[in-house]
Amino acid sequence: xxxxxxxxxxxxxxxxxxxxxxxxxxxxxxxxxxxxxxxxxxxxxxxxxxxxxxxxxxxxxxxxxxxxxxxxxxxxxxxxxxxxxxxxxxxxxxxxxxxxxxxxxxxxxxxxxxxxxxxxxxxxxxxxxxxxxxxxxxxxxxxxxxxxxxxxxxxxxxxxxxxxxxxxxxxxxxxxxxxxxxxxxxxxxxxxxxxxxxxxxxxxxxxxxxxxx
Amino acid sequence: xxxxxxxxxxxxxxxxxxxxxxxxxxxxxxxxxxxxxxxxxxxxxxxxxxxxxxxxxxxxxxxxxxxxxxxxxxxxxxxxxxxxxxxxxxxxxxxxxxxxxxxxxxxxxxxxxxxxxxxxxxxxxxxxxxxxxxxxxxxxxxxxxxxxxxxxxxxxxxxxxxxxxxxxxxxxxxxxxxxxxxxxxxxxxxxxxxxxxxxxxxxxxxxxxxxxx
Numbered sequence: 001x002x003x004x005x006x007x008x009x010x011x012x013x014x015x016x017x018x019x020x021x022x023x024x025x026x027x028x029x030x031x032x033x034x035x036x037x038x039x040x041x042x043x044x045x046x047x048x049x050x051x052x053x054x055x056x057x058x059x060x061x062x063x064x065x066x067x068x069x070x071x072x073x074x075x076x077x078x079x080x081x082x083x084x085x086x087x088x089x090x091x092x093x094x095x096x097x098x099x100x101x102x103x104x105x106x107x108x109x110x111x112x113x114x115x116x117x118x119x120x121x122x123x124x125x126x127x128x129x130x131x132x133x134x135x136x137x138x139x140x141x142x143x144x145x146x147x148x149x150x151x152x153x154x155x156x157x158x159x160x161x162x163x164x165x166x167x168x169x170x171x172x173x174x175x176x177x178x179x180x181x182x183x184x185x186x187x188x189x190x191x192x193x194x195x196x197x198x199x200x201x202x203x204x205x206x207x208x209x210x211x212x213x
Numbered sequence: 214x215x216x217x218x219x220x221x222x223x224x225x226x227x228x229x230x231x232x233x234x235x236x237x238x239x240x241x242x243x244x245x246x247x248x249x250x251x252x253x254x255x256x257x258x259x260x261x262x263x264x265x266x267x268x269x270x271x272x273x274x275x276x277x278x279x280x281x282x283x284x285x286x287x288x289x290x291x292x293x294x295x296x297x298x299x300x301x302x303x304x305x306x307x308x309x310x311x312x313x314x315x316x317x318x319x320x321x322x323x324x325x326x327x328x329x330x331x332x333x334x335x336x337x338x339x340x341x342x343x344x345x346x347x348x349x350x351x352x353x354x355x356x357x358x359x360x361x362x363x364x365x366x367x368x369x370x371x372x373x374x375x376x377x378x379x380x381x382x383x384x385x386x387x388x389x390x391x392x393x394x395x396x397x398x399x400x401x402x403x404x405x406x407x408x409x410x411x412x413x414x415x416x417x418x419x420x421x422x423x424x425x426x
Contacts, residue, residue, distance in 0.1 A: 048352075048353045048356045048357055049311060049315070049350075049353035050353070051315070060300050060303070062300075062303050062307065063307045064306065064307035064310040064311065064314070066306065066310055066314070067302075067303045067304075067306035067307040067309075067310055068303065068307075070302065070303065070306055071299050071300070071302065071303035071306075074299040074302065075299050086284050086287040086288050087273050087275075087284070089280075089283065089284065089287065090273070090275050090280045090281065090283065090284035091280075093277065093279065093280035093283060094275065094276045094277035094280040094281075096280075097277040097279055097280055097313075098262060098277065100310075100314055101277070101279070101313055101314050101317075101318050102262070102264070102318050102321075104314075105314050105315050105318050105319055106318055106319055106324060108315075110349075111319060114342070114345070118341075118345075119332070119334065119338065121332065125332065128331075129327070129332075132327070132331075136323075137262075139261075140261045140262035140263070143261045144261055
């Protein structure tokens with residue numbers, strides 16, 4: 001398998017974690033987002049959306065991180081990233097979607113660039129925007145994690161799964177933008193549990209071949 | 214089942230289509246987003262994220278439209294909203310996520326309000342924002358639909374599924390904001406095929422009890 005990604009992309013980070021949890025070897029192709037590699041025709045031929053990640057697997061070109069992770073979970077079921085019961089699966093997918101739909105896309109590089117270039121906002125306004133949407137999502141995630149019985153060492157029980165795979169990159173982004181995590185003790189506890197595990201550590205942006213400090 | 218929604222919410226629109234395709238009766242609770250019903254404590258107790266939709270089903274409170282639709286597809290498998298093969302499922306989920314992650318959340322009411330109130334932009338700037346992100350997503354969807362063999366009368370084959378369920382509300386939004394759909398003939402053809410079907414017609418915002426012209 002070949003993963004087109006970027007060290008800083010949290011969507012690519014999710015897929016790296018999933019591949020590591022599934023113990024799958026993969027080759028890396030770095031798409032340098034700051035230098036707009038994603039807009040080059042060579043990459044647009046691979047992924048017409050011009051976003052990362054893309055995963056190539058024997059004859060398949062897969063896009064969209066959550067769709068890729070569900071695919072990996074279907075063809076490599078062990079260890080599972082979703083519980084077996086439909087209600088549990090709905091809970092885990094909802095926790096993942098709070099990050100993957102309602103935080104991350106609003107803070108994506110292309111959106112921040114639109115705020116700066118098309119709308120003329122400065123770095124401080126962009127940073128306020130960034131943290132506003134993370135806080136809005138975390139404000140929902142914290143009670144959902146703190147008050148629901150299925151929460152364990154991880155978002156759903158005592159094995160890491162899809163919700164942890166999306167949560168961890170988002171917490172890494174929050175730390176980078178110095179969001180105060182004190183209001184989110186459950187979320188922080190789960191994040192810390194994840195970051196003790198090799199599949200999460202190895203997938204971290206700082207540990208990628210294309211990392212730039 | 215009870216669906217907390219709003220006639221104009223495209224995430225609620227998706228769930229209405231899915232419930233109709235699955236031939237499930239449901240009760241409606243209207244959460245008036247323009248009047249901020251979603252921020253009232255009564256609703257926050259149901260859905261801590263303060264977004265619609267929420268679906269209540271025997272002892273379950275389900276949030277996040279895609280997670281709800283996958284749940285419905287798992288407990289009411291007929292007719293299926295996803296194909297059986299993992300690669301096909303990944304394709305359909307990716308098409309759905311292009312809308313549900315990379316268009317819709319960036320154009321959500323709360324984001325448009327932030328642009329207006331916190332950042333001081335006028336209606337024209339907000340409309341340009343809105344259409345920019347729809348066009349960015351449709352520019353990717355059109356070639357993915359036009360060039361991929363599995364596309365049929367609908368996004369994937371000749372039965373409507375998850376990708377159609379997310380596409381249709383987004384096209385309705387695009388029409389409302391007068392986005393030129395001429396560059397998207399395949400997407401428009403599929404949209405028109407969907408809108409001939411009762412489950413899509415019945416779910417349309419204009420046909421909801423809380424519709425306001």
